[in-house]
Amino acid sequence: MRVLIATEPGNPARDNEDFAAAASGVLLVVDGAGAPAGLESGCSHSVSWYARSLGGLLLAEAVNTGASLPEALAVAIERVNALHQDVCDLAHPGSPSATVVMARVAGDHLEYLVLSDSVLVLDQADDEPLVVTDDRLGRVIAKLDDPDERPPLGTDEHAAGLLSRVQKLALYRNQPGGFWVASTKPEAAGQALTGSVPLEGLGAVALLSDGASRLTDRFGLATWHELLAALRKEGPRELIARTREVEASDPDGSRWPRGKASDDASVVYWRPHE
Template sequence: MRVLIASEPGRPYRDNEDFAAAAPGVLVIIDGAGSPAGVESGCVHSVSWYAHNLGGLLLAAAGDMRRGLVEALSASIERVNGLHATTCDLGHPGSPSATVAVARVRDERLEHLVLSDSVLVLDRRDEGPAAITDDRLAEVIAQLDEPDDPSPVGSEAHAGRLRSRVERLASFRNQPGGFWVASTNPEAASEALTGSTPLAELDAVALLSDGASRLADRFGLMTWPDVLAVLRKDGPGELIARTREAEAADPDGIRWPRGKSSDDASVVYWDVRA
């Protein structure tokens, strides 16, 4: 299988908190959930450390075809816990966390698992694209009923609103009626969206962190067929380059309100026909 991967930090001088990789028959995207400055995590490790360790362990675990993807993710979360249980407070509500998207070929089908707001797009041969993402975080944010934030990205007022949102979201994270992410609770894996599709029905599959999907699902500058066309013709790097152009045209986040002017962006793309 020929897989194309691109991953780029939101800013050149910051760590990339995404993880994007592939192994024979397995595709993985992990998007670490960074917190604003001033929000405690109870952990001595960075979000990048968490995302990369979880990603590497999940890539290996998902390669074991005796395991379902839910079991593979649960075991990977448990193994990361073991890496820092003696140095960090794993019961802290701000412990590092991440979104997850996994696709795996098994018995002529493509299995998938999506947890939180990374996106998996199935390029279906005889139908339109199917974009699969977990909207529960967005639903909780909508419930918070926050007023519109007119302050520019990077301003003190904007940073303060972000800190307040993260602190308010803590009571909803990995809770019934809230939203679910990979963090310290292995049971979160059972809350992921899962499914499978016959390979014969697919032309391609794409996994995107939310920093790479925003041209379609946040900015509204592309449709999912547009995204797939760019990936097919020019590859993941071109999609990220176009995302950066759009972000640069609205650096203060006035046209498209968002937490970061430029987010880490990662894409894994497999042309099933190749």
């Protein structure tokens, strides 16, 4: 299978906290949840370490075993826990976490899993694209945010507001009625959105971290059809480049309020019948 992958940090001076990979019929994007300055985690490891560790172990489990995708994710979370439970406080509410979107060829179907706000987009020939994303985090954020309090990006007020929001989100993370992410609780895998679609008639598969889906779901500058067309014609790297141009046009977030001016962006793109 020929798979196109692009991943790029939002800030060249910082580590990329995304992990994107493909192997033996499995496609995967893990988007580490970046921690604002001042947030304690109880962990000596970085978010990028967590995303890479989880991604590598999850890819191996999904490729090498007959486990379902939720089972594979639960095992991968347990194995990452084992890597650092002796030196880190895994009960700390600020432990590193990540969103997960993955797909795997299973016979004549493609099965998928989405946990938190990364995006899976399936091009279904003449039908509307099937877009799968877990909006529970967004619903919690909408409850916490005051739309009238949106200080410009880069200001001390914005940084303080972001830290406060993340601290409040910890109360809802991996809790019933809140939202679910990959972190230290293997049972979060059972809360992922899952499904399968026939490979016949499937034109393309795109896995996007939320930093790469911004043109459509945050900026509103492209439909999902148009995003898929851009991937088909220009590839993942150009999609990220276009996203960076739009972000640069709104450096203080006045047009598109957001937590980060530029976010880590990752795309895995596959056309099954090419």
